[in-house]
Amino acid sequence: MKTFYIETFGCQMNAHDSEKVVGTLLREGYSQVPDEADAGLILYNTCSIRDKAEQKVFHRLNEYKKMQGEGKKFAVLGCVAQQEGNKIFERAPYVSLVAGSSSYRNLPDMLARLEAGETRITGLDDRQTDETFDTEFTARTNPHRGYITIIEGCDKFCSYCVVPYTRGKERSRTSASVLAEAQRISHSGFTEIQLLGQNVNSYADPSGKRTFAELLAAVGEVQGIQRVRFTTSHPRDFTRDIVDVIDAVPTLCDHVHLPVQSGSTDVLRAMQREYTREWYLERIAWTKAAKRDISLTSDIIVGFPGETDRDFEDTITLLDHVGYDAIYGFKYSPRPNTPAIHMHDSIPEEIKIERLAILNARQREIQRTNYARHLGHTMPIMVEHGANSRGQITGRSTQNKTVNFTCETTPAIGSYIDVRITQIFPSSLVGEAASASVAPSPALLAQQALNARFSAAQ
Ligand code: SAH
Ligand code: SF4
Ligand code: F3S
Numbered sequence: 001m002k003t004f005y006i007e008t009f010g011c012q013m014n015a016h017d018s019e020k021v022v023g024t025l026l027r028e029g030y031s032q033v034p035d036e037a038d039a040g041l042i043l044y045n046t047c048s049i050r051d052k053a054e055q056k057v058f059h060r061l062n063e064y065k066k067m068q069g070e071g072k073k074f075a076v077l078g079c080v081a082q083q084e085g086n087k088i089f090e091r092a093p094y095v096s097l098v099a100g101s102s103s104y105r106n107l108p109d110m111l112a113r114l115e116a117g118e119t120r121i122t123g124l125d126d127r128q129t130d131e132t133f134d135t136e137f138t139a140r141t142n143p144h145r146g147y148i149t150i151i152e153g154c155d156k157f158c159s160y161c162v163v164p165y166t167r168g169k170e171r172s173r174t175s176a177s178v179l180a181e182a183q184r185i186s187h188s189g190f191t192e193i194q195l196l197g198q199n200v201n202s203y204a205d206p207s208g209k210r211t212f213a214e215l216l217a218a219v220g221e222v223q224g225i226q227r228v229r230f231t232t233s234h235p236r237d238f239t240r241d242i243v244d245v246i247d248a249v250p251t252l253c254d255h256v257h258l259p260v261q262s263g264s265t266d267v268l269r270a271m272q273r274e275y276t277r278e279w280y281l282e283r284i285a286w287t288k289a290a291k292r293d294i295s296l297t298s299d300i301i302v303g304f305p306g307e308t309d310r311d312f313e314d315t316i317t318l319l320d321h322v323g324y325d326a327i328y329g330f331k332y333s334p335r336p337n338t339p340a341i342h343m344h345d346s347i348p349e350e351i352k353i354e355r356l357a358i359l360n361a362r363q364r365e366i367q368r369t370n371y372a373r374h375l376g377h378t379m380p381i382m383v384e385h386g387a388n389s390r391g392q393i394t395g396r397s398t399q400n401k402t403v404n405f406t407c408e409t410t411p412a413i414g415s416y417i418d419v420r421i422t423q424i425f426p427s428s429l430v431g432e433a434a435s436a437s438v439a440p441s442p443a444l445l446a447q448q449a450l451n452a453r454f455s456a457a458q
Contacts, residue, residue, distance in 0.1 A: 002030040002115075005039035009056065010047025012231065013167075013196055014078055016147040017101055018045050021077065023137035024107050032139075041073045041114070046080035048162050050333035054080055061092040068094045073114060075099070079166035083336065085124050099123030102153065102168035104133040127153075127169045134177060136184070143448045144192055144384060144414040144440075145229075146185035150178050150215070151197035151204075156234065158261075159272040159340040160304065160332060163198055172203050175210040179218055186224040189443030191414065192382065193225055199234040201242060213241035220251040224441070226416070227382065227398060231257045232299075235275050238283045247291045253398040254292045255325075258283065259299035263318030264311035267304050272339070277318065284322050293373075295399035297326040302359055303352035304332045305343035312355050316362055323370055325399065326427065329359045364426045371401075371424040378420045378434045379403075383411045392430075395419070402428040411437035414444045 004025055008018040021043065022032060033039050044060065047053040057080045064074055075097035076088050082100025089095060096119045097110055103123025113121050132152050140146060154163045155170040182193055195216075197203065203212040210218060220228045228251055233242070235258055246252045258280075262268050265276040287294050300315060319327070331352040334345050347355075381395035381403050388394070392404040393411065405419045417437035423430035440448075 002028075002041070003033045003039050004030045004041040004043060005033055005036040006043040006045065007036075007060075008045040008078075009053060010045070010049065010078060012147070012194075013101075013149065013152075013198065014045055014047060016149060016196055017078070017104065017133070019140055019147065020133060020135050020138050021045070021104060021107065022139035022141075023135055024104075025111070026139060027137040028108055028111050036067070040071065041075065042067070043075045043077055046076060046078040048079040048083050048166060048335070050330065051335070052333070054083075058091065061088075061095070065092065065094060073097070075114070077101070077104075079162060082124060082126065082166040082168075083162060086120075086122065089120060097121045097123075100125060100166060100168070101133070102126075102129050102131075105131055125168055127164075129168060130171050132171055132173050134173060134181075140185075140188075140190075144190065144382060144444070146188075146190040146193050147196055148178055148181050148185070148193060148219075149173070149196045151200060151202060154198040155202075156199060156236070156274075157272060157339075159270065159343075160301065160335065160338055162335045162338060165337045167198065170199070170202055170204075172206060174207045175205045175215050175218065176207060178215060179222065182219045182222045182225065186222050187443065189414075189441050189446060189448075191225060191416075191440070191444065192227040192229070193219060193222075195219065195228070195230040197232070199232065199237060200230045201233045201239070202237045211239075211241065212237075213239065213245040216242070216252055217245050217249050220245075220249040226251055227253055229253045229255065229400070233258050235260065235280050235283055236273070240286050243286050243290050243294070246294060253400065255295045255297070255398065255400045256287055257297045257299075258287075260318065260322075261299060261301050262304065262307070262311065263315035264307070265314075267307055267311045267314075270306060270340075270343070271301075271304060277314065281318075281321065293399075295325040295401070296322060297400075298322070298324050298328075300327055300329045300359060301332050302329060302355040303347035305340060305346050307332075307347055307355075312358075315359065319359070319362055319366060323366055324363065325367065325370055325401065327359070327363050329356050329363075331356055367426045368424070371426070371429060374401075374421045374429055375424060376421065378418050380416050381405065381419045381431075383413055383415050383417060383437065386410065386413065397429070403431055404428060405431040405433055407433035407437070409436070412440050412445065413448060414440040
């Protein structure tokens with residue numbers, strides 16, 4: 001029997017790639033096992049966005065070394081695979097397959113070669129391909145949210161970032177294929193869809209039929225779909241019609257993740273983001289002018305080479321101005337192949353740590369004020385987890401906020417329920433059920449039963 005075990009690190013794109021890789025393996029006659037010791041093939045889907053992530057990979061590969069023998073095979077996938085290529089074989093000779101995400105469409109062929117005994121198989125497309133990895137065989141592991149990659153790769157080349165080198169060039173799927181997948185997802189019972197791309201709004205329909213905003217509307221109108229999310233949006237390609245379509249189509253969630261990276265135009269220039277603070281704030285103003293209360297979140301890098309106290313202060317004043325509902329802050333990490341690696345990493349580690357702490361403390365204060373706007377309001381929540389030890393059920397608002405609430409009955413995962421907000425915390429809301437839950441469709445329950453069997457087998 002052909003068995004495999006898979007480990008995944010990195011962003012949502014990587015997590016969803018693994019769902020597709022697992023689907024492909026199952027289709028090729030493999031079965032998934034819960035324990036790596038029992039697996040004939042161990043796959044490791046890697047991330048190299050910051051140095052720490054990459055170090056983790058090599059640490060893990062050293063652990064694999066001890067598992068050699070017993071005919072076990074090892075495959076390294078994802079961003080470190082693409083970045084390091086053949087060098088992985090030198091550092092870890094027991095690895096037989098190294099493949100970046102732009103070669104996954106060739107996985108069946110690579111697996112056949114692996115089974116035939118080849119030990120140096122590579123899939124390293126390195127910005128060559130225009131093809132995307134579309135497969136009907138996706139092992140969906142999230143019990144209530146169906147992911148669809150609509151655009152792969154990145155052509156933006158921010159000076160600090162590995163992604164353009166690890167994920168190949170920007171290439172979109174046709175809107176017809178995205179809609180067909182949305183319908184399949186809906187038929188299998190999911191009511192929530194999340195569209196994915198490193199820059200999801202740089203979407204360019206190869207058939208020329210739909211803009212990104214039109215695609216959002218069309219997915220939002222697929223029968224049975226109640227919530228549509230999309231991530232990540234890039235400010236450079238953020239157009240006003242995206243705000244208009246969120247206002248017009250109720251199933252589109254009122255949340256935009258629009259990473260700014262820095263509030264200083266000088267730093268943005270050095271980062272090659274190709275927008276200024278003012279350009280970014282104009283897009284924020286459009287979003288704030290919407291009829292709906294659209295929640296805004298962001299990614300921020302502190303300690304980029306040359307970032308002065310004044311530049312950092314510009315980031316803090318930008319936080320105050322925008323009033324994000326959440327941010328993900330990172331210390332700048334020099335990365336191979338990127339233009340910024342040639343800049344002197346001038347900000348000492350202790351200053352990076354200090355700036356990150358100031359950033360996070362300021363943001364916590366902002367959230368405390370921001371979240372108060374929800375007090376006393378009743379909002380629809382999708383149930384994500386059953387009751388914890390304190391009897392609280394966890395769900396999510398359309399703004400993507402975590403809501404912990406009490407309820408007399410036990411609502412099913414994936415059902416919707418109105419919750420009245422009674423208390424706020426810096427990064428979550430607390431409330432009580434104000435209605436009976438709307439049960440998930442029988443199709444979703446069937447899908448969840450399938451997923452449960454699937455994860456039991458993992
Ligand atoms: N395509 C998205 C984000 C991709 S990576 C965008 O452009 O916004 C996710 C986040 O990791 C980035 O937004 C950035 O904040 C962070 N990041 C990327 N490279 C980094 C580096 N070298 N050091 C620190 N953070 C980094
Ligand atoms: Fe990286 Fe910039 Fe591309 Fe985002 S847009 S993935 S930060 S290069
Ligand atoms: Fe990491 Fe690659 Fe995603 S570097 S963040 S897994 S695109």
